[in-house]
Amino acid sequence: MTSTADTHAAASGPSLDWDLIRRKTKSYFAHGLVLLLVAIMLLPLFYMVMMSFKTSTEIANDPLGLPASLYWGNYMEALSSMGYARSVLNSMGITVSVILVVVLAGAMAAYPLARLQNRVSRIIVMIMALGLATPNFVTITPIYVIFRDLGLLDSCLGIVLAFAALKLPLAVFFYTGFIAAIPVELEEAARLDNCNNWQVFWHVIRPLLAPVTATLSLFVMIMVWNDFIYPLLLLTDKDKLTVMIAVYKFVGNTGIDPTKLFPAAVLGSLPLLVMFAVFQRKIMAGATAGAVK
Amino acid sequence: MAELELKDVIKRYGATQVIHGVDLKVDDGDFCVFVGPSGCGKSTLLRMIAGLEETTEGRMTIGERDVTHADPAKRGVSMVFQTYALYPHMTVRENMSFGLKIGKEDKAEIKRKVDEAARILKLDPYMDRKPKALSGGQRQRVAIGRAIVRQPEVFLFDEPLSNLDAELRVEMRVEIARLHKQLGATMVYVTHDQVEAMTMADKIVVLRDGIIEQAGPPVELYENPDNLFVAGFIGSPRMNFFTGQVARIEDGKAIVALTQLGGVEVPIAVADLPAAGAAVTVGVRPEHFEPEGSVQAQLSIDVIENLGGVSYAYSSQAGSDLPVIVEWRGKDRPRTGGDVTVAFDPSSALLFDPESGLRIR
Numbered sequence: 235m236t237s238t239a240d241t242h243a244a245a246s247g248p249s250l251d252w253d254l255i256r257r258k259t260k261s262y263f264a265h266g267l268v269l270l271l272v273a274i275m276l277l278p279l280f281y282m283v284m285m286s287f288k289t290s291t292e293i294a295n296d297p298l299g300l301p302a303s304l305y306w307g308n309y310m311e312a313l314s315s316m317g318y319a320r321s322v323l324n325s326m327g328i329t330v331s332v333i334l335v336v337v338l339a340g341a342m343a344a345y346p347l348a349r350l351q352n353r354v355s356r357i358i359v360m361i362m363a364l365g366l367a368t369p370n371f372v373t374i375t376p377i378y379v380i381f382r383d384l385g386l387l388d389s390c391l392g393i394v395l396a397f398a399a400l401k402l403p404l405a406v407f408f409y410t411g412f413i414a415a416i417p418v419e420l421e422e423a424a425r426l427d428n429c430n431n432w433q434v435f436w437h438v439i440r441p442l443l444a445p446v447t448a449t450l451s452l453f454v455m456i457m458v459w460n461d462f463i464y465p466l467l468l469l470t471d472k473d474k475l476t477v478m479i480a481v482y483k484f485v486g487n488t489g490i491d492p493t494k495l496f497p498a499a500v501l502g503s504l505p506l507l508v509m510f511a512v513f514q515r516k517i518m519a520g521a522t523a524g525a526v527k
Numbered sequence: 528m529a530e531l532e533l534k535d536v537i538k539r540y541g542a543t544q545v546i547h548g549v550d551l552k553v554d555d556g557d558f559c560v561f562v563g564p565s566g567c568g569k570s571t572l573l574r575m576i577a578g579l580e581e582t583t584e585g586r587m588t589i590g591e592r593d594v595t596h597a598d599p600a601k602r603g604v605s606m607v608f609q610t611y612a613l614y615p616h617m618t619v620r621e622n623m624s625f626g627l628k629i630g631k632e633d634k635a636e637i638k639r640k641v642d643e644a645a646r647i648l649k650l651d652p653y654m655d656r657k658p659k660a661l662s663g664g665q666r667q668r669v670a671i672g673r674a675i676v677r678q679p680e681v682f683l684f685d686e687p688l689s690n691l692d693a694e695l696r697v698e699m700r701v702e703i704a705r706l707h708k709q710l711g712a713t714m715v716y717v718t719h720d721q722v723e724a725m726t727m728a729d730k731i732v733v734l735r736d737g738i739i740e741q742a743g744p745p746v747e748l749y750e751n752p753d754n755l756f757v758a759g760f761i762g763s764p765r766m767n768f769f770t771g772q773v774a775r776i777e778d779g780k781a782i783v784a785l786t787q788l789g790g791v792e793v794p795i796a797v798a799d800l801p802a803a804g805a806a807v808t809v810g811v812r813p814e815h816f817e818p819e820g821s822v823q824a825q826l827s828i829d830v831i832e833n834l835g836g837v838s839y840a841y842s843s844q845a846g847s848d849l850p851v852i853v854e855w856r857g858k859d860r861p862r863t864g865g866d867v868t869v870a871f872d873p874s875s876a877l878l879f880d881p882e883s884g885l886r887i888r
Contacts, residue, residue: 419612422579427626427677428600437625441616 282503286496293492312484312497320473321480322505328393328465328476329458333451335398340405340450341413341443345435347406348413349421359410365403370463373400378467388470396464401454412446413439448513459506477502529590529603529680530555531576531713536585538571538737545571546737548585553681553715553730558707560724561717562760563734569717570685572734576715577606577683589680600626605674606683609690611666613658613673619645620654623672637676644672647709648702664695671706684716688723696720700727721763725749733757755884758810758877764839764852766810770881773805781878781887783807787844788824793873797887801880807887810877813839813854820870826851831863840867 285293286308288301312318347355347362377396378387386392416439424434465476481502484495531553538546546568553559561569574580576587578599587595594602613622620641627637645651648668658666667687674682684703688696704727707714718724724731725745732742733756741753745761752758758766771783771793780794781801793809801807826842829850838860841850853869861867878887 417610417612419608419610420614422577422599423606423608423612423614423673424625425579425599426577426604426606427673428629433629437629438614444616 282496282499285492286500288493290493308493308497309501312494312501315494316480316483316498316501317472317475318477318480318498318501321475321477322501324390324474325459325477326505328390328397329455331390331394332397332401332458333454335394336401336405336454337447337451339398340402341409341440341447342435343402344406344409344413345439348410349418359406362403362406366407374463374467377464381468387468388474390474393465393468393474396468397458397461400464401457404453405450408446408450409443412443416442452510452513455509456506477505529713530557531559531681531715532586532588533572533576534586534588536572536575536587537583538568538575538580539583544737546575549737549739551732551739551742553713556711556713557729558704558714558716558727559730559732560728561715561732561734562719562721562724563740564760565719566736567734568737569734571737573606573683573685573715573717576602576681577604578602579606600630603680604683605677605679605681606685607667607670607674607687609686611658611670611690613666613669615658618655618657619650619661619669619672622658622669623676626673626677640676640678641672644675647675647706648672663691664699667691667699668702671703675706675710680713682712682714684714686717686719688718688720696723703727721761725761731761733760751886752810752877753886755808755810755879755881758879758886762812764813764854765849766812766877767851768847768849768879769809769811769851770846771807771809773801773803773807775803776800781807783809783878785809785824787846791822791824793822793876795873795876795878797878799887801878801887806881808879808881810879811871811875813852815871815875816853816869817871818859818869820872822873823868823870825866826853826869827866828861828863831861833860 284300285297287304287306289305289307292299292301292305347359377399381387381392381396384392386395420438420442421434424438429437459476460478461476462478462482465479466482469475469479481495481498484491484498531551533549533551536546536549536551537544549572551559561572563569571580575582578594578597578601582595585595586593589603592603614625617625623641623644624637627640641654642651645654648671650665650668650672653661653665653669658669661669667690670687687703688699691699700723703716706712707727716723716727728745730742731745731748733740733748735756740760741748741757748757748761752761752766755768759768769785769787771785771787774782774784774792776782777794779800780796783793783795784790785793795809826840828840829843830841832839832841836856838855840853840855840861842853843850853867855861879885880887
């Protein structure tokens with residue numbers, strides 16, 4: 235027996251599968267669009283790296299062209315004049331300290347806020363969320379005045395405290411949602427296992443926060459590492475300057491020195507890129523944690 | 528091990544009272560099962576015993592100790608949760624030894640206890656695995672192992688098998704029963720599964736709306752329920768209830784006319800005879816129907832459930848939301864859509880007061 239569809243197909247001969255063609259076109263278009271967006275995002279980075287290898291003559295003659303060869307002299311000069319190692323160490327010390335304070339204080343603050351279902355905890359969470367929305371320039375002057383009065387200007391403790399306070403709302407926001415999704419039975423089991431509140435937090439809740447901590451740490455790291463305003467405002471001693479301030483050294487009042495600025499910018503971003511590459515998997519796990527059961 | 532006693536225990540959440548003056552004694556080494564419909568307070572009561580819920584009023588003792596307001600860890604209880612509640616970042620060994628480590632027990636002693644529990648529960652090959660690498664049954668065994676190593680006076684189980692598939696549930700049921708026998712421990716077990724309750728319990732406590740409706744050995748509750756609720760709740764399939772009226776009193780028996788079964792008369796012997804004309808409810812279990820007997824009725828079969836060794840025939844009745852359920856065994860079983868004559872021995876029928884729901888004995 236032959237069906238009507240078979241008869242039709244036989245009559246019209248081999249036909250194009252328009253549905254398949256449409257699907258493939260859509261897929262190529264989507265992939266093309268993504269590649270274009272990635273290229274647009276990578277363009278400044280590529281430009282920065284490319285410029286860092288050009289001689290001053292090449293930059294003057296053809297600012298948008300590729301370097302004739304990889305000229306490492308710029309890096310040597312930038313390294314010797316910006317105090318790279320010192321500034322990277324300063325940035326790393328400040329960033330790691332801020333992350334430690336923010337992660338610990340944020341998780342400890344978020345734990346009761348996630349578990350207590352009363353009005354006070356909801357109000358505190360709301361205030362914390364407001365902290366996220368507060369523009370930077372609003373807090374600059376009060377922080378400067380308070381830190382001046384407390385004698386915390388030009389001190390590593392001061393800059394760490396300032397960053398920690400500014401990033402704490404983000405941490406509380408991250409952790410509150412994550413902890414709320416942890417089954418309460420785990421805490422109850424821990425209580426039956428002789429744990430007090432601190433032990434429940436430390437032995438049961440804290441280890442479960444690893445993925446979200448990785449993501450939060452990345453966000454805080456990027457924000458603190460790249461921040462320019464607060465180190466400029468609170469630090470004056472050149473031995474305490476962060477890498478971003480050290481990079482800015484090559485921007486003068488009347489012009490810039492591109493042969494040093496671009497390699498300095500590459501060197502300044504390098505530690506961040508390396509850390510991101512190393513922790514990428516954990517960071518992505520944290521960013522998507524809780525999305526599926 | 529120790530006995531557990533609750534005296535006039537009450538639980539309130541604000542103005543809402545959920546447990547209403549519960550009195551209960553679980554003897555040393557008994558396996559006590561709390562059953563009841565959803566929201567009856569069985570899990571709340573268990574959590575109150577564990578100390579995870581504060582007891583509003585009343586007294587709770589384990590052995591000689593008053594534990595009414597004691598910390599969960601100081602009560603001498605261990606609990607197995609429905610969701611297992613295993614620490615996901617710890618291995619099986621770490622999960623089982625965690626409580627002892629927190630309690631700062633000697634390392635060698637911790638190892639000995641954990642190894643012993645692992646041996647009992649056949650967990651030795653999985654000790655270095657994390658919970659996510661275990662099956663549901665293995666996880667449940669780890670949760671039980673974690674409870675065992677603490678050597679509690681009372682074990683508490685909160686619907687521990689409800690997350691397992693049917694086959695595994697049967698397996699674990701047997702395993703828990705074996706464990707109870709082996710440890711001789713006092714166990715309190717919450718379930719909504721009647722088969723679990725009937726097969727495992729030394730004592731069943733039937734709860735409804737935060738009140739104990741009846742407590743006793745499974746067979747006692749099955750054969751001698753105190754009220755309509757217990758009679759209907761214990762037993763699967765449930766007991767059949769027929770509305771009737773006492774036609775007369777004859778030879779010390781209440782002759783009840785069952786309006787639902789075409790006015791057939793059933794003589795039921797009770798000590799506390801109701802007055803003639805009183806409305807009553809008669810309960811007959813599905814297995815008490817027989818092909819022949821002194822009380823006969825005609826039923827039209829709507830549905831047959833054939834389980835192999837036994838079949839259940841369902842027959843809807845005018846004036847009742849619930850169908851009559853009849854158990855059939857042997858080869859000569861009815862078919863869907865057919866009419867059958869069924870009979871039952873009046874001595875197996877139970878009499879209830881429809882107003883109060885209480886049994887007339």
